[in-house]
Amino acid sequence: MGHNQSIRRFRNWYGTLLRLYPKPYRERFAEPMEQTFNDLLQERAKEGKGSFGFALWIFAETFAGILRETLMTIPKHILRPALLTAIIMLFPIFGSLYVDDWNWHWYSFVFAGSLLFSAALGYELVARRMSNKTYRLAVGVAVISAFAMNWANFAVGIFGEFDDIPTKPFYWGVILIGLIGAAVVRFRPRGMMYVMAAMAIAQMTVPVIALIVWPVEIRHLRHVAFPMLFAPTVAGAFGANAIFAALFIASALLFRRAGAHLKAQAV
C-alpha cells in the first residue's frame, strides 16, 4: 500500500516534469515515458528496493534530456551565440565571486551579456549569408571592432570617465551609421566597404569634435581607455580612436577584396 502511494506520488511528479519538454516531443513521448517510469518503479517495489534515490536519478536524467531536447529546438544561429555568450560570461561571474575588487553590478552582467550576444548574433546572421571566407573575415573584424569600441566606450570611456567630456553618445552614432548603412547596402561587399569607411571617418571625427567643443578639458586628460599604450594627452585620445578607425578600415579593405573575388567568380 505504502509502495503504491509513493509510486503514484513519484509518477505525478514525473508527469509534471515531463511538461517541460518541447510540445511536439511531449505529445509523442510523454505518455510512454511516464509508463516506463511506472514500470521501473513497480519493478523495484517487487524486488523490495527503495524508490526514492532511484526516482531522483531518473528525474535528473530526464531533466538532462529536457535540456538536450530544448536546445535542439533552438535554431543553430541563435544557439551558437547564446552558448558563446554563456561561456564568456563565466569569466566575469567567477571574477566577481573570487577576485578582489571585481564587483560587477547585476546590470553590468546584463549589459555585457547583451552586448556579447548581439555581436555574436550579428556575425552569425550576416556571415552566413555568404560562404566567401574573406567576406566572413571582414564581418568578423567589423563585429569585433564595434564590440570592442562599445565595450571601451561604456565600460571605461574612450575619453576616460570625465563627465566634462560627454562623448559617449557620439560613439552610439558610429554604431548607428554601421547598422543603418549595412541595412541600406543590404550587406553587399562593395556597399559594406563604404559603410566601414564611413564608420572609420565618424570614429575619427569624435576626438576632433571633442577638441573643438571641450578644448580645455581635453588638454587636461589624465586617463584614456588605453592608459598603458598612450601618454595621457590629446594624442592619446586620438590614438585610442585611431585604433578602432584602423580596424574599421581593415574591415573595409577585406570587404573590397571579398567583393572583387565574388565579381571575378560571377564572370
Place this chain on the structure above:
Amino acid sequence: MAKSTTNPPLTPAVLHILLALSEQERHGYGIMKMVESDSQGKVKMGPGTLYGSLGRMIEAGLIRESDKKIDPEMDDERRVYYKITALGQTALDAELQRYREVIAVAKRKSRSAAYGT
C-alpha cells in the same frame, strides 16, 4: 570502406537499442531491460536518454513505432512498441561488421606482438 561512408558509426545508445530490437519489437521498458541484460548491467539507460534516442532514430528511419498493445507479462496498460526497419537492420549489420574488423585487426596485432614480429 564504402559501407562506412553510407553508414556512419552509431552511438553506443543507438547500437544497444538496435540490438535490443533486432530480435523482436519491444516497448520502452522492454528495450531498457534488454539493453541492461545485453550489456550485463554495464549500460543503464534512463527514460530521458532512451526516448531522446528513439525520437532521433525514428526521424533517421532506423526504427518505427509499431501498434499500441498490451504486454501480457505486465499490467493491463497499453504500451507503444518499437520495431527495427530495413535501414536500421542495415546500419546495425554495418556497425557489427566494423566491430568484427576492429577485433580482427586487434587479434592480428596481438599475435604479431606475441611473436615479436
